[in-house]
Amino acid sequence: MTEAAEAAERLALMLSENGLQKATARVMAAFLFSETESVTASELVEQLGISSGSASGAIKMLSTVGLIERVPMPGSRREHYRLREGAWATLMSAKNGMLLAMLEAAQQGIEAVDADSPAARRLTEMRDFYTFMLREIPALLDRWHTERTAETD
CATH class of the missing domain: 1.10.10.10 (Winged helix-like DNA-binding domain superfamily/Winged helix DNA-binding domain)
Known part of the structure; x- marks a missing residue:
């Protein structure tokens, strides 16, 4: 080998x-x-x-x-x-179908359970996390691309 x-x-x-x-x-x-x-x-x-x-x-x-x-x-x-x-940046971006799918699954779950239940609390946290990630990741990726470009210049 x-x-x-x-x-x-x-x-x-x-x-x-x-x-x-x-x-x-x-x-x-x-x-x-x-x-x-x-x-x-x-x-x-x-x-x-x-x-x-x-x-x-x-x-x-x-x-x-x-x-x-x-x-x-x-x-x-x-x-x-x-x-x-740019696979690694794509992995962390909205192009990653899993991130959006997780957000959508959480939202569907919230709609399917009692609003005051432990399941709703957990699913809401899950939805909020993926919403946050999809909102914040673009700025992080911009910084990554800026640093990467500076290194290759």
Whole structure:
């Protein structure tokens, strides 16, 4: 195993130890350590020794949170994916469908429970948290982009 492959596996282990499904963690590490601009699901299956269902589920999850994206590949019959440019900022932005989905789920929950219940209190806190995050993250990302641009100039 190469040094890069070992580092990728260590990263995947750390991600899975912190809550990410093992296959998704390994797919994420594969995208980060890939020496190519894009990969296909079948390449991930072969490289990682995972099932096509595991690869598909990992790709869907990583796409949903904005870390990877499908890219056109003229002449290829397979779907190609790559780590999204600015993936880490996207992960924390409104482009992350999970943040908005969590906010919407909390709101729907609030509407479904008694207003004075413990569930309503918890769901209200959840809604307020995601509302706050979606409101505040843009300013934080602007600072990130400003610092990043200053570093590359």
